[in-house]
Amino acid sequence: MNNSNIPNQEKSHPAFEVYKVLDKGFIRLVDCMPSPCDPNSISADDAIAQMARVSYGGGTDKKRDNSGLINYLMENRHTSPFEGVVLKFHIKMPIFVERQMSRHRTSSQNQLSARYSVLPNDFYIPNPDRCQGQDVDMKQGSCGHLSNNEKISKSINEESNTSYKKYEELLEMGLSRELARTVLSVNIYTEAYWMMNLHNLLHFINLRVSPHAQYEIREYAEKMRETVKRIAPITLNSWEKHVQKSISFSKEDMSIIKECSNVDIELIKNKTEELGWSKRKTDKILSKLNSLS
Structure with missing residues (x-):
């Protein structure tokens, strides 16, 4: 895995655009089923409709076009057909973001191992405007302006560099990689391949673009939403209409x-x-x- 540079876009379809995220991170789609690059393959939206129609078998009239069928499925929470589309991403993110992403256990992922590899000196350093105080209403969040935010951002940068120097010293002293890494902070970048079916991915996006989610993971989730828009635009539009922008009452x-x-x-x-x-x-x-x- 390339940990220093943002990789080039490997495929011509716009869904495979490489998005820069935060200061040194990125996210890119590396594979999708069905593939938008395969001229012999149907689109993701068509694949969802195709999977739904198998329920009716032969001899049943096609009463809806694909758009109408997808809207019906989404509105009535018939989720199985959406599970037939799978997206695989390559993501470079701070470890604290990866920990939040790994809470979504419907994903399949493999991460850069600090037992096998020496981690590069790549840390997420929040810019001064991002260095906010504790939100008193949303207990887990941050908000407001701190007058010393530039000093705070600089301090985070200095501490990150200090921890990396100690990491290098421990390696030079002969300590194993699996123990030397313990001095590194959770703002160091890691990389992972991360795969999820479309139904669960939309659920992930719904949770992680919420104002209640941490800013850093929201940035990655927004790029995922943009990718889904390019892979399955009808489905995303239907999801926004029937799920994301709908409300329920107790x-x-x-x-x-x-x-x-x-x-x-x-x-x-x-x-x-x-x-x-x-x-x-x-x-x-x-x-x-x-x-x-």
Whole structure:
């Protein structure tokens, strides 16, 4: 693995663009099933529809185009067909970001080993603007401006260099790589190949682009979303519409809404007709609204 430089884009399709992330990191798609570069292969969106239609067998009319079918699958949480598309990424990231990514156990990954290799002197140094105080509302987050942020960023850089010098000294003294690495901090960069099916990847993106996620992992998740947009644009659009930008209510939420709402069912019906909604889609929203009356 090349730990110092951002690799060149290896394939012509835009999905394989190499994205620079943070100060020294990157993320790139290295493989995908189905492959957008194979002229004999169907697209990822078509593969999802194809996998869904096998449920109906032969002799069944094709009632929806692929876009309509994908919307139906996403809206009704029929997830299996989305698992038939698989993406594999090559990622260079700070170890603390990798630890967060490895919490998503539906991924398959293999990481650069500091037992086999000597790690390069590549540390993530947050720029001064990123050096913020502790968020008092979101206990795990950061926010606000610190007047000494430049000093803090410089201090992180100095401590990182100090730990790396100690790492080199221990190696020169003959200590094994697996023990010498213990003096290194979690802002040192590592690399990994990281693979996940599309259904689980969209779930990962949903969690990791959230404002509640740490800024550094959000940066990687946003690049993954951009890659998915280029691999399966219909699916991503449907996911944004039916999952990411939708909301749900608890039973307690519903009881409060029911007490406070006054829904005009006829007005809603007229509006859905004006928008050209299908009967199925109209019936579904009316069923939801009727539960509030």
